[in-house]
Amino acid sequence: xxxxxxxxxxxxxxxxxxxxxxxxxxxxxxxxxxxxxxxxxxxxxxxxxxxxxxxxxxxxxxxxxxxxxxxxxxxxxxxxxxxxxxxxxxxxxxxxxxxxxxxxxxxxxxxxxxxxxxxxxxxxxxxxxxxxxxxxxxxxxxxxxxxxxxxxxxxxxxxxxxxxxxxxxxxxxxxxxxxxxxxxxxxxxxxxxxxxxxxxxxxxxx
Numbered sequence: 001x002x003x004x005x006x007x008x009x010x011x012x013x014x015x016x017x018x019x020x021x022x023x024x025x026x027x028x029x030x031x032x033x034x035x036x037x038x039x040x041x042x043x044x045x046x047x048x049x050x051x052x053x054x055x056x057x058x059x060x061x062x063x064x065x066x067x068x069x070x071x072x073x074x075x076x077x078x079x080x081x082x083x084x085x086x087x088x089x090x091x092x093x094x095x096x097x098x099x100x101x102x103x104x105x106x107x108x109x110x111x112x113x114x115x116x117x118x119x120x121x122x123x124x125x126x127x128x129x130x131x132x133x134x135x136x137x138x139x140x141x142x143x144x145x146x147x148x149x150x151x152x153x154x155x156x157x158x159x160x161x162x163x164x165x166x167x168x169x170x171x172x173x174x175x176x177x178x179x180x181x182x183x184x185x186x187x188x189x190x191x192x193x194x195x196x197x198x199x200x201x202x203x204x205x206x
Contacts (some may be wrong), residue, residue, distance in 0.1 A: 001057045003048040008034045009076065010048070013064045016143060017179050018071045029061075047077040052120050054081070059089075065183050066092035095143055099186050105195050106144040109136060117199045121148075121156070123163040128170075132160070136169060143184055148175050151192050 001009075009120050011031045016024035039045065039095055055063050066089040068073050079085060111117045112133055120130040131148065134140035149156040164170045 001052050001055075001060055001074070003045070003052045004036050004039050005041050005057075006060060007045075007048045009060055010051075010068075010080075011062055014042075014068045014074075017069050017176065019170060022176075032103070032131065044077040047081060049083055050079075062093055062096065063089045069180055071176075072143075084123075095141060096184060099143060099147075099184065100190060100194060102141055103144050103147055104192060104197075106140045107195065107198055110140055111198050118183045121152075123160065124164050125165070126163060128164070132170070132173075135173070135200070142173075142177055142180065145173075145183050146184065147186065148189050148195075149177070150181075151188055193197075 008031055011030055011034050012022075012024050012027070012029045015031060017021045039048075042048075051060075053066050063085075064080075067080060067085050074085070075081060108121050113130060116118050123129050128136070131140060131145060135142060157177070160170060161174065
């Protein structure tokens with residue numbers, strides 16, 4: 001990629017995760033106010049040149065998503081050249097490439113803590129369900145929460161938003177999950193099959 005293309009993608013993905021109205025996929029990664037002339041005046045221009053050498057075009061989107069999906073984590077472009085940024089990218093890529101295994105491992109750990117799987121999902125008295133507590137603690141991936149929202153009979157995020165009320169963390173977590181969803185690909189039938197190993201098949205539930 002050319003350095004300017006890296007810059008535009010950086011701006012687009014950062015905007016995708018911080019704006020309610022901008023959608024990276026809808027606008028094909030283009031940003032209205034980004035242009036070559038302004039780019040050439042930027043003080044952080046050298047960092048985008050270095051990134052263009054370091055990562056291929058096929059890697060760039062995943063690299064930027066991994067580091068920009070958490071708003072405020074990267075405060076300036078130079079941090080994208082750090083070992084920590086590379087670690088985040090490798091972790092995100094690893095989860096993406098083995099998503100079925102990650103999902104199954106998360107469910108195994110999650111459901112081992114309760115007598116019945118449904119207990120890990122229910123919201124009682126406006127308190128966070130176990131699955132959300134585990135996501136916040138870093139013991140369950142956000143990807144697993146996204147998949148559960150996709151494959152459960154009811155839209156789980158809507159249930160959480162209704163029952164959690166004034167919860168401080170959930171709105172930002174929901175927004176991040178919704179924004180991340182288009183960047184991860186998986187087969188819903190295969191994920192349902194994995195979930196059915198723990199609970200009865202979803203299509204047989206009342």
